[in-house]
Amino acid sequence: MKIAKDGFASLALLLALAVTSFIGSKVIGVIFLICFVFFLWFFRDPERTPERELAESDFLSPADGKVTEILETDTEFMGHATKIGIFMSGTDVHVNRFPCDGRVVFTKYVPGKKWLAIAPKASEINERYYVGAEGKFGRFMLVQIAGIMARRIVVRSKINDSFVRGERYGMIKLGSKVDIYLPNGIVPTVLVGQRVFAGTTIVATGKANS
Numbered sequence: 523m524k525i526a527k528d529g530f531a532s533l534a535l536l537l538a539l540a541v542t543s544f545i546g547s548k549v550i551g552v553i554f555l556i557c558f559v560f561f562l563w564f565f566r567d568p569e570r571t572p573e574r575e576l577a578e579s580d581f582l583s584p585a586d587g588k589v590t591e592i593l594e595t596d597t598e599f600m601g602h603a604t605k606i607g608i609f610m611s612g613t614d615v616h617v618n619r620f621p622c623d624g625r626v627v628f629t630k631y632v633p634g635k636k637w638l639a640i641a642p643k644a645s646e647i648n649e650r651y652y653v654g655a656e657g658k659f660g661r662f663m664l665v666q667i668a669g670i671m672a673r674r675i676v677v678r679s680k681i682n683d684s685f686v687r688g689e690r691y692g693m694i695k696l697g698s699k700v701d702i703y704l705p706n707g708i709v710p711t712v713l714v715g716q717r718v719f720a721g722t723t724i725v726a727t728g729k730a731n732s
Contacts, residue, residue, distance in 0.1 A: 526617050528676045528693055529565030536561060564695075567617045570688065570721030579728030581621040581708060582688055583718040584664050585700035586614040589725075592710050595703075599628050599654040600661045603703040606710055606725055607645065608718060610669075610698050617693045618666060618700055619720040620655075620685035628654030628663070629681060645701055651675045653691070659728065660705030666692060667699040688721040702726075 525533070536558040544551035572582060587610040595605050610616055630652040649668040654661060666675045677692045685691055694700075704710070704726050712718060712725045 524567045526565045526567040581726040583723040624655035624657035663703040665701040669698040
């Protein structure tokens with residue numbers, strides 16, 4: 523199982539603490555070892571393949587988790603758009619992926635609270651990071667939202683970076699949410715309550731393919 527590079531420093535520290543703690547106290551050493559195993563599992567980064575052969579206008583899920591909302595809304599970057607909210611629990615893979623080919627043209631960090639990410643208002647009041655991109659089907663946007671346990675939003679994208687569909691672009695450490703805003707003409711293919719997987723589940727597609 524591949525491990526996300528964003529977890530290397532934490533894993534190295536926990537392993538070192540576990541080894542050195544055994545010298546003074548086996549109990550403390552075991553506690554650090556358990557923490558190391560948990561973080562090793564948390565930072566897993568499996569390879570992913572789409573659930574079927576992809577059409578050109580298919581959008582893959584940017585995150586593992588449960589669809590908590592699908593709604594029409596207005597945004598600073600896109601204007602009117604359809605939003606799909608995906609809640610990632612502590613047991614989900616937390617590596618995020620690009621839903622389709624695109625070039626980053628907009629980024630914005632907003633400090634905020636650590637409200638429960640599953641709540642709809644978390645998209646508006648929690649700490650979050652916006653990544654807006656342009657692709658063949660127009661502008662789309664991804665928003666990483668920190669949850670009650672999240673300690674850090676990891677972003678691997680900057681202005682003018684290009685990503686291909688399914689490519690990793692960041693992660694959120696410990697429980698969170700990712701919102702995807704779809705361009706005009708791209709419609710959701712998932713339902714509220716459905717489980718989705720980053721890089722595997724098709725969450726939206728062009729109207730001709732829906």
